[in-house]
Amino acid sequence: MNLRKQFTAGLLLTAFAAMTLPAMADPIFKKKKKEMENPGQKPTASQNILIDKAIVREKAIVKLVKERAPIVETYIQNMRPDPLLLQAPESDQHFLGRVEFGKIIGDAPYEKYTGNAAQKTGGKLGFFKHSLGYMTGLSGALRLTFHEAGFVQMILMDSNDFDRQHYTFTYVRNDFLGTIPTAVFDVTPISGKKAAGRFFGRIWIETREGNVVRFNGDFAGSDEQNKFWYHFDSWRTNAQPGLWLPTSFYVEESDPKSQTNSLKFKAINHIWGYSLKLPPASAENATEEVVGATDVSNDAQDVSPLGAQRAWVQQAEDNVLDRLFQAGLLDAPSDFDKTLEALANNILVYNNITVSTPIRCRTLLTEPLESLAVGNTIIISKSLLDTTAVITADGAQQTANLNAILAFQIAHIILGHRLDTKFAFNDRLLFPTTSVFQRIPMHHTLADNTAAAKKAIELLNAKELVDGQKYFGLYLAQLQERVKNLKSLNEPVIGDALVRSDSDDTFWMQTLLAKGGKLNMADNKQVAAMPLASFLRFDPWSDKVIAMHTAIEPILGAPDKMPFEVAPVYLKLSYYKAPEPPAAPAGTPVPPPADTTAPAGAAPATGTATPPAQ
Template identity: 35%
Template sequence: MKSVRFISSVAVLALTVSAHGQSTDYKFTIARKDFPATKTSSDVPVKVTVSVPLPMLNSISLSAPSVVGGNTVQGRVTMNAPAPFDLEVSLAVDPPSVAKAPASVTVKAGETSTAFTVTTPVSKMVVGGADNLISIYGNYGVTKHADLTILAPVSFDRMVDRVIQREHAFIDNIKRLHPLAETYIQNMQEDKTHNVAPTSDQYFLGRLDLSQTTAEQVFEKDKPGNVHRFLSPFAMLGNAFTRRYVPQGFANMVVMDRDLKKENYYFNFVRQEFLGEIRCIVVDVQPREHAPKGLFTGRMWVEDKDFNVVRFNGTYTNGSNYDSYLHFDSWRANMQPGTWLPSYVYSEESDRKRSRPPFKMSRFKAQTRLWDYDEVHIQHQTELVDVRVENAEDHDEAIRAQAVPVEAERLWERLAEDNATDHLQKIGLLALPGPVDKVLQTVVNNLIITNKLEIAPEVRCRVLLTTPIESFTIGHTIVVSRGLLDVLPDEASLAMILSHELAHIALGHKIDTRLAFTDRFFFPDPDTFQRMSFERSSLDEQAADAKALELLNNSPYKDKLVVAGLFLKQVQERASVLPNLIRPHLGNPLGGKSAVRLAPVAAAAPQLENKVDQVAALSLGARINLDPWSNQIELMSPKHVALLSATEKMPLEVTPFFPHLTRLPSRTLVGHAAQSTVETAEK
């Protein structure tokens, strides 16, 4: 109800009507003659009724016009105005047997749209079926629809053609990239009771170059790095047929075939299966009778969107009686939309009867990891690019004041520390700062607070991305290797490792400040382990051990060090057979056959026993997940698996890889051929 006052023969009534989140202004002209009993300048009550229509369905849209059966498409209903209250839009699929959508969706009050999912069943049709066109209908006030094509499978022969195309594109792509490649090998031996354990080990780290043949710039600690070029995993030394591993043999395992050709192979469909979240077509691959030697033979897994090979498992055919190719299981990860690159290779030989004169095949297990693909992005993480400071005024008296000698010394040491960590990060050896660092920092803070330590500048934690188990300090930065984090059995064991490094910092053990000069880092990457060292003297190590025991005794971990002691005993027990795992790149060894770090903790622990319920150390790869593209790491949340026997403990040992594959979202709509999949093989 509104009121108007007549000043003359007419009056104007102005109204603002709000509905559905929108406002509209209205004006009404009212004549005085319609109110004969009303006096001039008197208020007249007027009743105004305005009818405002409800919003209607404006459109239905789909995220893709077509999809392979078994996949989903995202849909969206959009209204022509915001909903005044929750509105229920009815949905239907025609024909309903081909796809499923919810019977209705709700557009929330104040919103104009909402999403829904269309699910299509896995096609049961044989190769060569027809595409199906369906319509998704929606109704609210009016009816709208969107069409969706459910694509039939392509032929197996066409799929093989696409795989070959994608492999050629993969080879062109990998030639431009130079990731770090690390291989760790454990030679195994079976005893009389059929228990298999490591007897020796080998280790390689280098930057991979696949531009021509397989070459690798090897990082070595004792002599200058050099480039090996071998096509076989073994090299002949001298006149005797002595066998040793070379890095290129394992690096080759990231490539199935440099020139994959249809005429060289038989391709046989096996089945479909999931690797993680990726549905794959499994295909057996065998060289034809008259194909060249050295070709791949085994099995490949092809993801069903773009037909990239995501895994291949087998070996290469031998070229002569003296060439021995190893069996391997090679995995790729989706590191960029549509791009799958090598990430893990597991290799193993365990056939006791396999031999070739004049020598017998070694029994071994090996892990190869690849990372540091995105070199440019990683290097720029710590660079200052296009920074401008205009009209800056410093009002902080402390900042304006010149640093006193103690401050200047601390700043100089911090500069050396930052230069070293920046360099290690730029060449791919140090992980980017992330959540794992924060976990380490929490344990360090527990030690600092409970011991009432005052340390300046603050302590930082970083992770070295290599397998050998080591920890060291770079100034006030504690560095722990990925391999060490993998095998530590519990938090108290981690606290023990960190307490030793924190002790170095608390005792004032300095960094070599020659690293404050950036020209000290102008050397080739493979020379890093020769040019950089953070090894402490034996006296410093002894002092750090004593201080670490004090820190642990005042910490929450005081009564939880039994397993930590067992870990040290396990390291000491296997130091003689796994010297390359125990041997550090940049710091001091954790232990050896005759001595071990924090010996009193080890001495207080019970004896190692071959029992299921005593786990002194985990297997390699148990805790840390590494993103090969960005060098970022995260702690895995592994499922608890009950051990059935003591042989399943495998402390400090190499085990196979089974990564959980996922697909990055695509930036563009994938076409018909790229989306198609194979349900069965052509005969």
Template identity: 40%
Template sequence: MRYPNPGGIMRFIHKIAILCLLLALGPMAMAKSKQQPPSPPQNQAPSPNDQVADRIFYQEAKLVEDMRKYTPMVETYIQNMKPDRELGAVPSSDKYFLGRLSLNEKGINDTKFEDRARKLGFFSRVLDRLNSFYKMNYVPLGFMQLVFLNNGFDKDHYELKYLRQQFLGEVRTVVFDVVPKPHNKGPHFVGRIWVEDQDYNIVRINGTYEPRSRMNFYFHFDSWRINMQPGIWLPAYIYTEESDAKYALLRGLSMKGQTRLWGYDLKHSGLQTEFTNMQVESPAKDVSDNSGFGANETMPVHSQHMWEREAEDNVLDRLERAGILAPDGDVSKVLQTVVTNMEVTNNLNIEPEVRCRVLLTTPLESFNIGHTIVISRGLLDVLPDEASLAMVLSHELAHIVLGHRLDTKYAFSDRMIFPDEEVFSEINVAQRDSDEQAANQKGLELLQNSPYKDKLASAGLFLRVLESRSHDLTWLINPHFGNRMAKGNSVLKMAPLVQSAPNLEAKNIQQLPALPLGSRIKLDPWDDHVEMQKSKPVSLLSVRDKMSFEVAPVFPNLVRVSAGTSEIVQKQDVQKQDVQKQEK
């Protein structure tokens, strides 16, 4: 007979005792855990509650509805890029579109502004269609669709994931990732939004649309909205870029482009406020009829000058009402100062006085409308210094000195009655080739007698780099109104300055022959006023920072517009207009 091992029995009893103890303490531990629940993670990012998300979705839908009140100008400029051993990438070709954006029940529409030189016949349209089959065809309407998020932007189709808070300029924003829900079909946005923290308006959109396919391609874009009036945030800038995109059977695409919107409040810009601010004055007691004394009589030459000035003013007013000419302002005074310097040093006494204005479009051009010199925003952006500006102004001043006049047919008001989109074809201010050559010669004489005579190397260098890029940037140098600055690989305006200019040195970081687009002029999208950029100069880190004539991303300094600020600006505009009337 075999007895059990006493040690084994004791180990068995010990295990039973431990099991009983655990069974007894288990309910107590569970009860304790119910009394003290675990605290939530301390660093968990808060997600937007339904109320905030609803506000964001509502404001975006409201913006689309409110945009039906406005018909802003829309300008898109695109540069296709190619690799460059020294500069990284440079433009290889470009594309340009200018139109007016309008919304109706069917969605986004656009009215295209046609240049006289760009109107295509039937054969050209066929070639365009064949050409678009072999390469990327940029459709302007496709770019304007980047102004808004798609129609299905709501809580049923998207989830907003909170990331952080961030200041954009002076405005505090809340940043969300926008994630489409799994059942979302058709084109949908994927990316990030920045929402201002008071009314929850989207002020920045960064991302793209999906899904992509071989024949359905969406660009990445970075879209900005500006607070133009109290509580009103409207689209102003869109930057697009692709560096390694593949589309349509593995064809590559490298490009960058910029879309600008302006002219939201054309009816109140510049001189258009005169009627609403007009006051009827009571008859003055000391007013008497002096017509018989001959003080107001005009001589024939003076009458001719007045007639020419009337044609000039009619054209300027029509361009401003069309939304392509900035109201008279501070930038005009800067240009006027340079012109005055040349007038004084050349002993010129020009009547009526020479004026300066800014064309709001990107293509590089300058021209004169009677005694008014007009320079495009794009050209002002890329000029490297004051001497280069003087070079451009001297050419147009030479036209005035030589008596190259505006056709006085524009003094008849009926010629100003036409749709805005026909402004480029209805108004012709281009000069004859012989007059252009004469202005080149006279302009050089004016420069040689000016304070800029010893600084013309930079002006010649600007023309030299323009000459080297003009073959690739055909749309950038294609003017709306004036004569070309360059054609093919040749400079047409002030060409003798190129001969005395230094050679281009791509590796020389100190040599900056031309600036990127957007470097100098700031445009107010609400009322079309322009002013000089107020930013600190940036040191170039490498030759790739030169970016001559190139499109660049946009980072506007966002600020809030209060009711008081808006009223002050309007009063200042009225005061400026009163001063201008008195000067006239």
């Protein structure tokens, strides 16, 4: 497992924190202020009341976020002009860490953390300076300047002084974001020395309780500091009653030298795992109490040696899955997991294979394209599920892609490539949550992956599955065109990549490449792979993944395809709904389940289902 990209929280925030551009990238504060003195209207009395609510709610959000240590992930794609696509990724970088925001959010004015002084001292927080060595390479690649305050601002606007003493508000319009009615205001920092580094843009305030649910813009600079900022679009979701938490933000900047209006770079940032507990200061190795065990004592039987061996393997599997979930890497069990399990069951049925323990599936919430098998549990990364979710009328292409991904890990299970059973001992997992990547290596060996790829092709040669091989072959052909420019996207966090570990552009299932036909980006009817975040969204509090139901957008040209690319955030916002009540106790009459549909072109096995409609 390659851990070169797994950095500390300090590095993560340092890396993306406040990316700042050269002088040509953005007008100075005075010019921006003049451009903003404008089109809006003076707020009415009722709108002023809403603004005052938003100021109060923002302070509450800052307080809550300071008490949390969620997972933060940043993925950056540097772009270059392309004659056919207008622009295409040239390189990428990925950062992942668990961040204790109480150590990041301070009370000092922003101007104390700008310019060379912050770069030399590491700012207010000493641990940042330990990451500056890593920043050297990143700054060279992106031509950035270190500024630690910026990351906080991108999720909180102004963690110190979001109030009427520091900002003016101008009403723009009313708007709906998803199902949420909002009032839209332009926000301008009051001019003066202390305006540097303050939010400059537009906010959306939901009208029920006065929460800011979206803000869009950048930050003010000054002539003296010559400080400039990247533009961003930050979104929040209603994770708990009355609580709107920072969830995702999108960043992009144009290339001033481009004649085709291509971007210099674009980036996405995701935050989840707000319900994760802070690592205890005095007892980091403490485990959490396990509740909800099912009493099966009446069914207890003697166990054979083989049964004992399998139970031992299962114990190791359960320990690791629980630990990964506690660390915020795995999704909470969801309906979508059941869909994957049904597809995996089909593959076994079509090949007349019986396993003693049912195959389970979970989603890895991180960006890189990877999958792995932990015992009889198959884990697939969210972005691998997103980019293979090609929309077709019959769903055949997405289903075939999922079959290929699942077959590779099912082959590992069949061939007995199991997790090291040392993790059946609980003490092996008593380590701080933040070091989970370093302490649980789960990728398979070169020999195991080679054998699994061969076995997976045999599984996919079943008559019900063989016609779908061409779709995943086309997906691999698209990935092959971009794999050298998207190295971070293809470098796994904990599992197996699609690319062979001994090659830069050869896949484990390389034999399927020839079955995909010729890749033709100019053919509007051919879509080989989707952009990132195309299929699944996540709940930042519960860590559940939910299949989106998106409209089918017509492809008008090659630039519309955006395979494996970062795309702007646009969340369908809605108010929080309490979870469904627990299942009825045993003995309670339950209505028969609704019929499910098998993958396109195949007779369904018992209990199967296809991916949710998009």
